Amino acid sequence: MKRYLLAIVAVFFAASLWAQxxxxxxxxxxxTSHSTAFTQLIxxxxxxxxxxxxxxxxxxxxxxxxxxxxxxxPEYTEKVKQYGVEIVDSIDELLxxxxxxxxxxxxxxxxxxxxEKVFKSGKRCFIDKPLAASLPQAMAxxxxxxxxxxxxxxxxxxxxxxxNQELRAGSEGKVKGADCFSPHxxxxxxxxxxxxxIHGIETLxxxxxxxxxxxxxxxxxxxxxxxxxxxxxxxxxxxxxxDGTQLYGGTVxxxxxxxxxxxxxxxxxxxxxxxxxFFRTGKEPISREETLEIFAFMRAANLSGERGGERVxxxxxxxxxxxxxxxxxxxxx
Numbered sequence: 001m002k003r004y005l006l007a008i009v010a011v012f013f014a015a016s017l018w019a020q021x022x023x024x025x026x027x028x029x030x031x032t033s034h035s036t037a038f039t040q041l042i043x044x045x046x047x048x049x050x051x052x053x054x055x056x057x058x059x060x061x062x063x064x065x066x067x068x069x070x071x072x073x074p075e076y077t078e079k080v081k082q083y084g085v086e087i088v089d090s091i092d093e094l095l096x097x098x099x100x101x102x103x104x105x106x107x108x109x110x111x112x113x114x115x116e117k118v119f120k121s122g123k124r125c126f127i128d129k130p131l132a133a134s135l136p137q138a139m140a141x142x143x144x145x146x147x148x149x150x151x152x153x154x155x156x157x158x159x160x161x162x163x164n165q166e167l168r169a170g171s172e173g174k175v176k177g178a179d180c181f182s183p184h185x186x187x188x189x190x191x192x193x194x195x196x197x198i199h200g201i202e203t204l205x206x207x208x209x210x211x212x213x214x215x216x217x218x219x220x221x222x223x224x225x226x227x228x229x230x231x232x233x234x235x236x237x238x239x240x241x242x243d244g245t246q247l248y249g250g251t252v253x254x255x256x257x258x259x260x261x262x263x264x265x266x267x268x269x270x271x272x273x274x275x276x277x278f279f280r281t282g283k284e285p286i287s288r289e290e291t292l293e294i295f296a297f298m299r300a301a302n303l304s305g306e307r308g309g310e311r312v313x314x315x316x317x318x319x320x321x322x323x324x325x326x327x328x329x330x331x332x333x
Contacts, residue, residue, distance in 0.1 A: 023279055026098030026123075027058040028091060028114055029105030030076040031069035034128055037268050038102060042276075043083040047269070053276055057086045057097045063107035065189055091117050100279040101125045108133035108190060115141050116332055119150035124282060126275045127154040130198055133190045135295040135317065136324035142288050143329055153284045154291060156202040158182070158248060160270040163263030164206045173254035177235050180204040180250030180262055184224065184240035192224070192305070193298045197240045199248060201294055203262055204228070207252050208236045210290040212297055214313045217304040226301040238301075296321075 025042065027035050039055045041047055060077050063069035077087060088094045091114060095101070101118050103111060108130040118125045131154040132138040145152055158164065167175065182200030184193060193201060212228040219225075224240040241247065250262035274285055293314065300317040304310055 021052065023053045023100060023276075024056045024098045025053060025279070026094040026101050027055060027080070027085070028094065028101060028103045028118075029062055030058055030060040030080060031062045031066075031073050032104050032106040032128070033072075033076075034268065035102070035104045036076050036079045038104075038272055039080045039083050039085060041269065041272055043085070049273055050276065053279070055080070055083065055085050055102075057088050057094050059088050059091050059094045062105060063110070066107050066187065069106035095121045095123060099123065102275070103127045108137065108194060112137050112140055112144075112328060115152070116144050119144055119148040119152070122148075122150070124279055125150070125152040126278065127152055129154065129156045129202075130190070130194045131291060132295070133194055134324075135292070135299045135321040136328060138292055138295045139321060139325035140328040142292065143325070144332060151278075151282045151284060153278060153286050155271060155274070155286055156199045157268050157271040158199045158203045158263070158265060159206045159286075160274055161203075161263030161266055162270060163261070164203060165270075167207045167252055167260070167262060168209070172252070172258060172260050173256035175207050175209075175234075175252055176255055177253045178204055178207050178250055178262065179237045179239065180207070181239040181241065182248045183244070183246055184242055186242065191298065192302050193238075193240065194295075197224075197238070198294070198298070199265075200240065200250070201226075201238050201297060203248070203250055204236050204238050205290060205294050205297075207250070207262055208234065210287075210293045212236070212293060212314055214311050215297060215300045215304055216309055216311045217301045218309055219305055224301075224305075226297075226304075228297060 042050045042053050042055050058080050060073050062073050101123050103114055103125055111132050132141055180200050180203040184197035187195035211231045213231045214229045215226055217226045222243045226238045228236045249264040252260050252262050296314045296317040300312040300314055303312045
């Protein structure tokens with residue numbers, strides 16, 4: 001009965017969004033440049049596709065432990081205020097003022113608790129990368145979304161680089177394999193890749209799709225290379241640059257006997273267009289299965305690294321995370 005009532009609420013919510021002139025958006029977390037970039041694009045008045053949306057309120061916090069994040073909060077708070085955004089004192093206050101939420105907090109460890117509040121409110125939500133700091137947290141977030149019949153999705157901006165979407169759609173033929181890469185900043189509060197290397201891994205999954213069954217990792221002080229085996233025999237790799245190299249992209253191999261370039265970073269517009277469309281329609285553009293497999297890929301890669309490069313299955317990564325995910329969910333009644 002509860003889920004039935006929540007479904008009815010969701011239908012009325014969708015109808016009201018279509019009916020009103022402006023969709024009011026709230027931001028949680030002013031400790032990332034994504035918050036100011038999204039606000040500028042939506043409220044700046046220069047993007048025709050952003051008409052009918054407005055960021056009206058923001059809750060600044062926010063990581064309390066990642067120095068590179070919390071030091072940004074005062075500056076980014078002032079920046080969004082210049083675009084007419086009201087600064088509020090709590091997530092609860094924010095939710096009273098908005099229709100949809102951009103959950104931007106830079107620290108993935110905070111997303112489970114913050115997302116639970118948004119899900120309970122019935123507001124549609126985009127959760128910026130990383131969805132969570134770990135696979136168990138990501139699994140718990142999806143379980144809570146199901147519990148509250150909540151609509152959300154998460155993505156790196158690299159997924160929506162137009163070239164990567166074209167490759168996913170088969171513009172160059174069927175993808176036989178791919179080698180993708182991105183910078184990787186090691187953050188002690190997150191397992192490897194979850195904080196930043198996820199950009200290159202999401203590029204890999206955008207062009208390859210889900211279906212990885214096992215991974216192995218080779219690591220030096222400058223580079224990590226993670227080799228993934230897909231269930232249909234394809235191989236996809238992720239190279240993480242640890243030495244400060246700022247490169248995003250990859251090489252994609254197709255059944256047309258071609259090796260073509262994957263798309264790199266070109267800004268936030270294409271991702272934000274997808275987010276705004278989701279706010280209007282409620283249609284989640286990325287499946288739960290694919291997003292969770294990305295986190296399982298990262299967990300398996302880390303297990304492989306701990307074991308000297310041993311092959312680790314995606315199934316083992318999931319099994320090893322289940323108990324912790326259930327424990328995390330116990331705090332939410």
